[in-house]
Amino acid sequence: MIPRIQIRDTIDIDLSICSQNMLMKRYWSRLLALVLVVVIGLTGCSGGSELTGDYQQDTLNIVSVLREALDAPDDAPNKAESQAEARKKINEFAARYQRNASVSGLSSFTTMRTALNSLAGHYSSYPNRPVPEKLKNRLEKEFKQVENALRRGA
Numbered sequence: 001m002i003p004r005i006q007i008r009d010t011i012d013i014d015l016s017i018c019s020q021n022m023l024m025k026r027y028w029s030r031l032l033a034l035v036l037v038v039v040i041g042l043t044g045c046s047g048g049s050e051l052t053g054d055y056q057q058d059t060l061n062i063v064s065v066l067r068e069a070l071d072a073p074d075d076a077p078n079k080a081e082s083q084a085e086a087r088k089k090i091n092e093f094a095a096r097y098q099r100n101a102s103v104s105g106l107s108s109f110t111t112m113r114t115a116l117n118s119l120a121g122h123y124s125s126y127p128n129r130p131v132p133e134k135l136k137n138r139l140e141k142e143f144k145q146v147e148n149a150l151r152r153g154a
Contacts, residue, residue: 051096055103056150059112062089063143070139074130087123090116108149115142
């Protein structure tokens with residue numbers, strides 16, 4: 001009978017140690033999850049975007065960057081860098097203003113999105129080919145329309 005009690009006491013002690021270990025694991029896993037959420041939230045919210053939130057200024061800055069990328073000669077050493085910068089700006093602009101209801105109805109925005117989609121489509125489909133003159137001329141025309149619409153406030 002005595003060995004049976006010792007076994008039962010040992011089992012009780014083992015179960016209490018086991019439950020303490022489970023509580024500690026649960027505590028540490030929840031703490032780790034909380035820390036990860038905070039870190040990811042802070043780094044994700046900081047963003048590396050150079051857009052200011054001022055639609056007119058951001059649009060004019062992107063037009064400037066895209067013109068530089070389009071005007072760079074085909075044999076320029078920084079051509080790939082300027083194209084990568086242009087693609088990055090296109091993505092940032094689309095992410096920032098696509099769902100903004102106060103901007104999405106403006107004629108400058110719809111014209112700008114048309115231009116951005118055309119250039120992004122060319123960069124995606126033909127990454128190693130230069131932008132054709134016909135597309136450059138169309139983009140320049142659309143950029144001027146965007147600038148005029150921004151001056152009018154549309």
